[in-house]
Amino acid sequence: MKARRRRLEKYCNALNCDTLVTFEPENLFYLTGFWGEAIGILEKGGKTTIIAPELEAQRAREDSINCSIVTSQRGGLVSSLASTIKKKKICTDCQNYSIMQSLKKSIPKIKQSSEPFYNARIIKDSEEIRILKKTSSIIDEMFDLCTQAIEKGRRESELQAFLMAFANANDLFDTGYRSTLNPLIIASGPNSSLPHAQVTKRKFADGDMITIDLTLRYKGYVSDATRTFGLGSISKEAITVYEIVKESQRAGLKAVRSGETCASVDDACRKIIEEYNYGPHFIHSTGHGIGLDVHESPNISAKSKQKLKKDMAITVEPGIYIPKKFGVRIEDSLIVKDRASVMHKFTKDLIVI
Secondary structure, three states: OHHHHHHHHHHHHHOOOOEEEEOOHHHHHHHHOOOOOOEEEEOHHHOEEEEEEHHHHHHHHHHOOOOEEEEEOHHHHHHHHHHHHOOOOEEEOOOOHHHHHHHHHHOOOEEEOOHHHHHHHOOOOHHHHHHHHHHHHHHHHHHHHHHHHOOOOOEHHHHHHHHHHHHHHOOOEEOOOOOOOOOOEEEEHHHHHOOOOOOOOOEOOOOOEEEEEEEEEEOOEEEEEEEEEEOOOOOHHHHHHHHHHHHHHHHHHHHOOOOOEHHHHHHHHHHHHHHOOOHHHOOOOOEEEOOOOOOEEEEEOOOOOOEOOOOOEEEEOOEEEEOOOEEEEOEEEEEEOOOEEEOOOOOOOOOEO
């Protein structure tokens, strides 16, 4: 935790600020070890304070690491913050307009920026990597369960319920990602042609390609992996597309190494798919950073100017989507080293059930 706070302080100082204030639960957790409804304050020298409502204060005391806890009325957190740090040069990740306007009245030297947190969190420490590897290993177990649980007549929603029960029993939970109504992506047949398909009550049928995207959180950290299965008598085109995506993903993983650009990884994946004339059907970027958020820096896309650095955690997930017919995506989460250190061991060979 001391090393994290030193990194945060360095990036805060780079913005000509001496105090860092977080309202976001992910950043609060990164700073303090406590995930909840509260405000975190990092001052010069690593002094860390949590301002929490009474209903969260005891948890904050138990979960946080080397923090002072200040209690406040639930509606009075902002005024407590203002009285605590009014003479400081503040950088905050607060995105609430009304709160920012209120703070500016009492703290003229306040700056809104999430950069210190993004810059600090982009490189994972050994404990974060350990947790991500554990998350990934449980996700691999869930893919193995899919080979037993997928059958004709079973609904997408039924498989989701089955998998989430296993996940929860193993301390993996929904990420709460706001762009979806479901904890998982389970997309069969024509639904698999939608990269972010919502889970439906559609029954699995002979010939389906079934995309299973498992994005789950363990001890705060998110791992993200996708496998696509076949059911029964799948078409020659589906087999061909699967092998192209597999080759594309292999090329992307091979391109991953510290010092290379994010764009070069996207390019490696995209070139393979374009060579087979499926370029227009690869309709998203190749990957993204993972950690305390589902999607965080860096962005693995053609437009990205970032370079990969040792101990970044990213995904590589090329896909081909044939509208109203089927889609195929293969995704791994990995740690950037001299090469890709892939955290998932479940096979990427096509499994037809």
